[in-house]
Amino acid sequence: MPEEHYINEDYGIRSWLLTKDHKRIAILYLISITFFFAIGGLMATMIRIHLLTPTGNLVSHDNYNKLFTLHGIVMVFFFLVPSIPATLGNFLMPMMLGAKDLAFPKINLASWYIFMIGGSVALYAIVAGGVDTGWTFYTPFSSVYSNTHVVTAIVGIFFAGFSSILTGLNFIVTTHRMRAPGMTWFRLPLFVWSMYATSVIMMLGTPVVAITLSLVALERVFHLGIFNPALGGDPVLFQHMFWFYSHPAVYIMILPGMGVISELVSTFSRKPVFGYKFVAFSSVAIAIFGFLVWGHHLFTAGMSIYAALLFSLVSFLVAVPSGIKTFAWTATMYKGSISYKTPMLYVFGFLGLFCIGGLTGLFVAAVGLDIHLQDTYFVVAHFHYIMVGGMVMAYLGGLHYWWPKMTGRMYPEAWAKLSALIVFVGFNLTFFPQFILGYLGMPRRYAAYPPEFQVLHVLSTAGASILAVGYALPMVYFVWSLRYGQIAGPNPWGATGLEWKTTSPPHKHNFHETPVITEDPYNYTPELEREARFV
Amino acid sequence: MSETVISPDSREEALHTGHHPDLQHHFDDMEQQKEASSLGMWVFLAQEIMFFGGLFLLYLIYRMNYYPTFSMASSSIDVKWGAINTLVLIGSSLTMAMAVHSAHLSKRKALVGFLLATLALGGVFLGIKGKEYHDKYVEHHVPGMDNFLFVPEADSSGKIPNGVTQEQAESLKNNPAFQHTALIFFTLYFLMTGTHALHMIVGIGIIIPLIVLASKGRYNSSYCTPIENFGLYWHFVDIIWIFLFPLIYLINRTPHIG
Numbered sequence: 001m002p003e004e005h006y007i008n009e010d011y012g013i014r015s016w017l018l019t020k021d022h023k024r025i026a027i028l029y030l031i032s033i034t035f036f037f038a039i040g041g042l043m044a045t046m047i048r049i050h051l052l053t054p055t056g057n058l059v060s061h062d063n064y065n066k067l068f069t070l071h072g073i074v075m076v077f078f079f080l081v082p083s084i085p086a087t088l089g090n091f092l093m094p095m096m097l098g099a100k101d102l103a104f105p106k107i108n109l110a111s112w113y114i115f116m117i118g119g120s121v122a123l124y125a126i127v128a129g130g131v132d133t134g135w136t137f138y139t140p141f142s143s144v145y146s147n148t149h150v151v152t153a154i155v156g157i158f159f160a161g162f163s164s165i166l167t168g169l170n171f172i173v174t175t176h177r178m179r180a181p182g183m184t185w186f187r188l189p190l191f192v193w194s195m196y197a198t199s200v201i202m203m204l205g206t207p208v209v210a211i212t213l214s215l216v217a218l219e220r221v222f223h224l225g226i227f228n229p230a231l232g233g234d235p236v237l238f239q240h241m242f243w244f245y246s247h248p249a250v251y252i253m254i255l256p257g258m259g260v261i262s263e264l265v266s267t268f269s270r271k272p273v274f275g276y277k278f279v280a281f282s283s284v285a286i287a288i289f290g291f292l293v294w295g296h297h298l299f300t301a302g303m304s305i306y307a308a309l310l311f312s313l314v315s316f317l318v319a320v321p322s323g324i325k326t327f328a329w330t331a332t333m334y335k336g337s338i339s340y341k342t343p344m345l346y347v348f349g350f351l352g353l354f355c356i357g358g359l360t361g362l363f364v365a366a367v368g369l370d371i372h373l374q375d376t377y378f379v380v381a382h383f384h385y386i387m388v389g390g391m392v393m394a395y396l397g398g399l400h401y402w403w404p405k406m407t408g409r410m411y412p413e414a415w416a417k418l419s420a421l422i423v424f425v426g427f428n429l430t431f432f433p434q435f436i437l438g439y440l441g442m443p444r445r446y447a448a449y450p451p452e453f454q455v456l457h458v459l460s461t462a463g464a465s466i467l468a469v470g471y472a473l474p475m476v477y478f479v480w481s482l483r484y485g486q487i488a489g490p491n492p493w494g495a496t497g498l499e500w501k502t503t504s505p506p507h508k509h510n511f512h513e514t515p516v517i518t519e520d521p522y523n524y525t526p527e528l529e530r531e532a533r534f535v
Numbered sequence: 536m537s538e539t540v541i542s543p544d545s546r547e548e549a550l551h552t553g554h555h556p557d558l559q560h561h562f563d564d565m566e567q568q569k570e571a572s573s574l575g576m577w578v579f580l581a582q583e584i585m586f587f588g589g590l591f592l593l594y595l596i597y598r599m600n601y602y603p604t605f606s607m608a609s610s611s612i613d614v615k616w617g618a619i620n621t622l623v624l625i626g627s628s629l630t631m632a633m634a635v636h637s638a639h640l641s642k643r644k645a646l647v648g649f650l651l652a653t654l655a656l657g658g659v660f661l662g663i664k665g666k667e668y669h670d671k672y673v674e675h676h677v678p679g680m681d682n683f684l685f686v687p688e689a690d691s692s693g694k695i696p697n698g699v700t701q702e703q704a705e706s707l708k709n710n711p712a713f714q715h716t717a718l719i720f721f722t723l724y725f726l727m728t729g730t731h732a733l734h735m736i737v738g739i740g741i742i743i744p745l746i747v748l749a750s751k752g753r754y755n756s757s758y759c760t761p762i763e764n765f766g767l768y769w770h771f772v773d774i775i776w777i778f779l780f781p782l783i784y785l786i787n788r789t790p791h792i793g
Contacts, residue, residue, distance in 0.1 A: 222679030
């Protein structure tokens with residue numbers, strides 16, 4: 001371990017809560033979002049237990065509505081959106097660019113405080129009695145009829161959104177202005193490209209959902225009629241405005257995962273990423289297409305047939321850049337020297353699950369088929385394959401991969417492999433039956449169901465309990481490794497990238513001297529091979 | 536954005552070591568720092584456009600759906616005050632531009648003077664806006680209040696605008712569909728001008744410390760990024776108004792469109 005690094009450069013709670021160091025802020029975020037992940041996971045567990053029996057015996061139907069609502073709100077706004085950007089992104093972006101910090105360190109810290117304010121308000125909404133509108137807050141139920149803490153929850157989300165705007169702003173400016181000498185755009189790690197595309201979505205999408213949800217809250221408090229049909233308002237307009245953000249937000253929740261996968265697949269195949277420029281521009285293309293497809297959430301809400309066809313077509317087009325990426329990752333592995341370390345296991349998991357999630361996305365993007373599948377478990381399974389099978393897999397893979405960089409110590413490989421396997425098995429058992437349920441017509445968000453669906457629900461619940469073990473294990477061994485893990489050294493994987501050229505953990509300013517970049521990314525050399533002590 | 540407040544001594548010291556006193560540690564030089572700050576402001580403004588964009592979208596859609604009501608309700612807003620405010624705001628943009636110019640020329644007194652003028656004009660704008668809001672309150676046109684009621688009324692010439700007759704105006708009083716759509720207009724009116732005014736208030740909250748620092752000679756040709764960035768923000772808020780004014784005040788003058 002280096003004598004001086006960002007963790008021991010100062011001690012005490014003040015040095016953490018008032019830090020402007022992007023690495024420490026990343027750790028603050030890591031702890032916070034793990035907490036929210038646990039809360040969201042707890043609610044998912046209760047949902048699954050409730051659905052063990054057709055009549056649903058664990059909670060009342062009203063409370064069931066609150067459970068799935070809060071599960072959605074917590075997981076989307078307080079875990080998935082900040083997950084990779086705020087933790088790995090915060091930690092790695094400046095280092096990957098060869099910078100000392102993000103462009104605006106104070107804004108970075110402020111974003112964490114704003115996130116925590118939003119999180120606290122949302123927690124208050126949960127404790128005070130919950131919300132039952134679904135995470136989508138559809139009007140007029142949310143703005144007129146629901147008797148739950150809608151306004152409080154919206155205030156919480158508003159803050160969380162503001163925090164992600166600030167993170168996005170910081171990343172965009174940092175990528176443009178903080179690159180070290182020689183770090184041209186096409187020498188950037190692909191992780192940076194995908195974080196950049198994510199940040200653009202955060203900047204252009206979040207303000208729209210902020211104003212939309214604020215209107216719902218105002219409408220509720222002052223009995224206005226913007227989205228209330230009884231007062232001349234248009235509830236479908238709310239859906240348009242909500243999904244104008246929330247569909248791009250889906251790409252906020254997957255693009256960073258794609259960035260992580262690009263790094264991992266290259267390191268553990270010891271080959272440059274196949275088709276670097278195509279992968280880089282695919283991220284940008286996904287961000288752009290992402291703003292043109294929101295209408296596919298409204299096929300059954302009343303929409304002109306021509307609009308529906310166009311939205312369907314553009315939704316299909318998203319599959320092109322996604323497919324390019326998937327093929328590029330696969331081609332990267334081709335004839336590579338693959339090592340089956342834990343992060344790579346997560347890559348395999350990601351590729352398989354993302355394919356299923358992405359291809360079933362085409363099912364629901366097809367106008368005709370969507371009439372049958374809309375609001376069924378098929379949709380639930382589809383987006384969980386992307387969000388959990390894709391993003392959470394990538395997040396865990398990235399966490400294992402950069403853990404030695406963040407803490408200076410290795411995680412226990414055997415346990416980690418075991419937990420990766422458990423996550424994969426548990427995940428598929430949880431969500432694959434939901435595809436079948438949805439195809440057979442089981443609607444989402446129902447607290448009870450016909451008895452013939454019970455077998456599939458029991459399978460799903462069994463899978464969820466396995467998945468829970470898979471998520472709990474890393475929390476235990478990561479903490480264990482802080483004290484007992486093997487010392488990692490600067491570059492345990494023999495990886496390329498500037499973050500591996502500094503000590504583990506890095507010292508306060510990342511690099512002792514500003515690095516000068518003279519080579520393309522993912523340039524594996526025999527010297528790097530010798531550094532790789534853990535591959 | 537600067538690293539803590541720098542005491543005069545340490546500023547002096549920094550000058551001797553060859554670093555600009557306002558250079559933060561994580562930037563290589565002043566140029567990089569300046570470019571980062573100004574890009575940051577532009578990206579922030581892009582975000583603001585999307586924020587206001589949501590409101591403009593709502594306004595345009597409901598204006599199309601309920602054009603007659605919007606036109607009549609717009610007549611109840613005094614175009615005179617809107618026009619004066621437009622001039623005030625354009626004037627404040629001019630003084631702000633002059634302030635940035637003075638900063639570039641390191642003219643401290645001119646800088647402080649133009650910033651004060653900008654502040655004053657911003658204050659005048661908000662004062663007039665407050666008067667307009669008060670008028671709406673008196674006329675029971677504030678959404679969310681129990682006594683909300685909109686009835687087209689005769690203007691100074693004694694005629695009801697938009698060709699509405701006295702009987703029609705009377706019947707609109709008890710027409711729920713009309714009252715609902717009028718409520719939507721006034722909701723959007725207050726939301727859009729209110730959000731704009733909020734941005735003005737934030738601007739005034741920022742300009743006051745800028746004036747204090749400027750009077751201490753903090754900004755000159757080698758370092759005036761905060762002034763430049765604030766200028767961008769102020770102009771942006773003005774541009775929003777340039778769109779709000781015709782949309783909200785002037786539509787009653789174009790009865791054949793829609």
